[in-house]
Amino acid sequence: MMYRIVAACLFLGLFSAGSSLSCRWMDHKFKQHNEETLNLLDAMANNSTNSTELEDTVVFPNHLYRQASKASAEEKLAFTAQILEEVAALFEEDHSSASWEESTVRNLLNIVNKQAEELRSCIGSHKKKNKKLRMYFKRLSHHILKQMGHSAEAWELIRKETKDHLMRAEQLTSSLCSTH
Template sequence: MTSSMMFRTLLFCAVAGVGCALGCRWMEHKYPQFRDSSLGLLKAMREEKLKFMGQLLDEIVALFEEDQTSAPWQETVMDDFLNIISQQADGLRACVSSQNLKRKSKKLSMYFKRLSTLLEQTSHSTQAWEWIRTEVKVHLQRADLLVPAKTN
């Protein structure tokens, strides 16, 4: 082995050793900070999903509390549906910090306002209520995808 090759090998080992030492110090001091920050953000992402779902359920309840005289379903079925949706919303609120509940999605509120306006414009007709029912069903199915069976 020539002295030039030996020098390069020693230089490489020295640089690699310094890099490992720096990496270890970073792991000891900085890694825990970044780990804690990323876990906190993941928790916040979960809370945002749960908050959105809670608002969705609240908007559904408000929509279905409108005049249902032309709705094609029995009143007792509607009462049971609203009771279950309300219980789900209450349960979701228990999983979200109270300060996070104050901010609501304006887009979601506006969407449900448009659905309410549609009902009003059609005099709460049977067809409009049936369309609303199918829309809400799709939204509940999509919302179910937001929360896995186990929400760690």
């Protein structure tokens, strides 16, 4: 009998240690880094000139966020990590037409990549990437950046869209953070 109690306690201890909800980085750093990233995006807007809207071909994926909000904690983290990875991939494209400071873009990429890496380390197993989310970001790259020649207007659209994603990602993950 005592063996079963010890085994159960050991199992619960190991399970909770591996749980995405016990990820200390998530509790203490995600929101801080997300705010830094939003501030950098705002600073980039100060250097932008145009305020155009996204084409109808690339509609913000609200339905994917609704699905993710109903998912497990681990799936929410995986979804958020994928968003960050996709954002980083976008900002690694040619942004020379944008009037952004190179150091600002570098800082943005460093923070976004750090967030994605830390979230991935919180996930117990390798989660499959969301194909619909991947296709959405491919459409942003092809239908906005490439078709608009990586212009300043295209980058302003991407900057705004990225800000929306980061705000939604914070909402999605805020329920996962412990309140100590």
